[in-house]
Amino acid sequence: MREKLGQRKIKYQAELDMNFGREISEKYGGENLHQCIQCGTCSATCPMSLYMDYTPRRLVAMTREGFKDEVLKSFTIWLCASCYSCTVDCPKEIKITQLMYAFKQKAIEEGVYPKRFATPVLAREFFKNVRRWGRSNEGILLMNMFLKTNPFKLFKQSFLGMKLLWKGRMPLKIEKIKGMNELKPILDAVEK
Ligand code: SF4
Ligand code: SF4
Numbered sequence: 001m002r003e004k005l006g007q008r009k010i011k012y013q014a015e016l017d018m019n020f021g022r023e024i025s026e027k028y029g030g031e032n033l034h035q036c037i038q039c040g041t042c043s044a045t046c047p048m049s050l051y052m053d054y055t056p057r058r059l060v061a062m063t064r065e066g067f068k069d070e071v072l073k074s075f076t077i078w079l080c081a082s083c084y085s086c087t088v089d090c091p092k093e094i095k096i097t098q099l100m101y102a103f104k105q106k107a108i109e110e111g112v113y114p115k116r117f118a119t120p121v122l123a124r125e126f127f128k129n130v131r132r133w134g135r136s137n138e139g140i141l142l143m144n145m146f147l148k149t150n151p152f153k154l155f156k157q158s159f160l161g162m163k164l165l166w167k168g169r170m171p172l173k174i175e176k177i178k179g180m181n182e183l184k185p186i187l188d189a190v191e192k
Contacts, residue, residue: 016066024063024106029098036060042086042096052076056086056096063099072112077103078119116149131187134177139170 025033036057043055054062054076062071071077080100087097104123107113113120125144129136142161146154164170177183 011067017068018066020066020068020071021064024099024102027098027102029095029102032092032094033060033099034064035092036064036094037092039091041089041091042094045085045089047083047085048079048081052079056080059103060094060096060099069112071103072107072110073114075114075117076100077107078113078117118145118149121145121148127187130183132176133174134180134183135175137171137174139165139172140174142170 021033024030038057038061040055040057042060043049043057046052046056049055053074054070056076059071059074059076077100080097082097082100084097087095090096104113104120108120108124115121122141122145125141125148126136129141139161142157143154146157161170165172
């Protein structure tokens with residue numbers, strides 16, 4: 001059961017997933033997770049932390065303490081711009097950017113990403129395109145992204161889309177690569 005303290009939710013230990021920190025620390029990038037000293041350098045240097053629901057420092061702490069739901073459902077992991085600033089500055093050499101990738105991968109695997117948030121939808125649709133054709137088709141990618149996030153935006157952007165089509169900058173013709181058989185095992189390995 002949860003109680004609210006202002007806007008903050010109190011979570012009891014029984015609701016936490018204490019294996020989450022271990023699981024993430026076994027992935028590439030999470031090796032030094034438990035050595036974090038909570039200095040906050042990562043949050044201070046992050047250009048996106050202003051817009052994040054949890055700063056990188058908090059995300060690291062929450063991961064160690066088993067706040068799996070909060071971490072995987074956060075917007076933070078999708079707002080990370082992969083600039084590597086936090087990774088370069090961390091005094092404990094924690095690969096925070098890689099951690100963000102690990103969280104994103106897990107959130108997609110478990111289907112807990114924010115469903116109408118453009119970034120995860122775009123990532124998933126991009127991967128689907130590459131699986132089907134070996135490359136991405138920008139027109140279809142954008143159409144599917146808008147349909148699955150905000151269909152009204154599709155209408156708003158239609159004029160720009162027509163202009164791009166007219167200028168040949170956004171082809172709708174689907175081109176499939178030749179080496180699909182060679183690509184498939186690579187994509188299978190990425191998904192594991
Ligand atoms: S910079 Fe590194 S040690 Fe400092 S809070 Fe961030 S992850 Fe932890
Ligand atoms: S890699 Fe992501 S979390 Fe790290 S500083 Fe850049 S935007 Fe922030």
